[in-house]
Amino acid sequence: MIAVIGIVGGLLALALASGPQSAAEVGTAARVALLGAALLAGLAAAAALRVRPLSRSGVLLAVLAGICFGLLAVGARIVRDFAVPALLADPAAWAMAAAVRSACCSARRRCSGPVW
Numbered sequence: 001m002i003a004v005i006g007i008v009g010g011l012l013a014l015a016l017a018s019g020p021q022s023a024a025e026v027g028t029a030a031r032v033a034l035l036g037a038a039l040l041a042g043l044a045a046a047a048a049l050r051v052r053p054l055s056r057s058g059v060l061l062a063v064l065a066g067i068c069f070g071l072l073a074v075g076a077r078i079v080r081d082f083a084v085p086a087l088l089a090d091p092a093a094w095a096m097a098a099a100v101r102s103a104c105c106s107a108r109r110r111c112s113g114p115v116w
Contacts, residue, residue, distance in 0.1 A: 068103035
């Protein structure tokens, strides 16, 4: 319970300290690299989910969920526009979706479908 309170307190402090910012300017290569990293994390999560018993893969899955959370944060920082057509054309937005999917699979220790 103390850990949950600590995490919630840290997230609350982070939310209170944040302010408005514009998107970081990065090139297409960085956006594609972010997408590649998210897809690799998804493949690693799929491989870790095959380790039996699942108790042996717990630490690896936790690390992968954390990496995916970081990829999601980087993607959110570099997305230029949140209009639907712009999101569909931006590799960073696709990286965010892949990171969320991979993190959810890692955290739940199962996937209802392919990881990607």
